[in-house]
Amino acid sequence: MSAPAKRGIVDRVIDAIEVTAAIFLAAVTLLTFVSVGARYLFSFGILDAYDFSRLLLGILIFWGIAVTSYRGDHITVDLLWSWGGPGLKRALDTFASLVSLGAMLVFTWMMGEQVLSTRASNLLTFDLRYPVWIFYFVAWIGLACAILLLVVRTIRLIVRPEVIEQQPHVKVD
Numbered sequence: 001m002s003a004p005a006k007r008g009i010v011d012r013v014i015d016a017i018e019v020t021a022a023i024f025l026a027a028v029t030l031l032t033f034v035s036v037g038a039r040y041l042f043s044f045g046i047l048d049a050y051d052f053s054r055l056l057l058g059i060l061i062f063w064g065i066a067v068t069s070y071r072g073d074h075i076t077v078d079l080l081w082s083w084g085g086p087g088l089k090r091a092l093d094t095f096a097s098l099v100s101l102g103a104m105l106v107f108t109w110m111m112g113e114q115v116l117s118t119r120a121s122n123l124l125t126f127d128l129r130y131p132v133w134i135f136y137f138v139a140w141i142g143l144a145c146a147i148l149l150l151v152v153r154t155i156r157l158i159v160r161p162e163v164i165e166q167q168p169h170v171k172v173d
Helices: 009-042 049-071 079-083 086-121 133-159 161-165
Strands: none
Touching: 009 049, 009 133, 049 086, 049 133, 079 086, 086 133, 133 161
């Protein structure tokens, strides 16, 4: 049995981003499960459960965008891609990554503006009066990670496309 290949820092950062997205998914699932169970079994509601679950869901979506942007696991229309040879496929993948990167740059910039606006407005959750801008900021970090991963993906598509094709999904040891 051969030893596993040594993973570089970029791959470890990618793995950390994927694990972070998975943790947010687990948090949303757990909060929803506990909240519904407490409400129906004990007639007791968790304070700010609705606010926290919707804010965490937003965070989860933005961190998920980061993961799917790198993996290329999002919904695609690949009619032209499936007919093309390796050169065309690589060119289309690179073009799609660059377009996604441009869109994500604008989206991240606008979300950063929203974080600052929400912080300035002092928006708070309903029950616990917890600042909402913190959740927006964590979501913004997910978008910033999406930009990082799209840059890595684009560079790898240009320089070493075999790394993208052979990239395994995250395994938590």
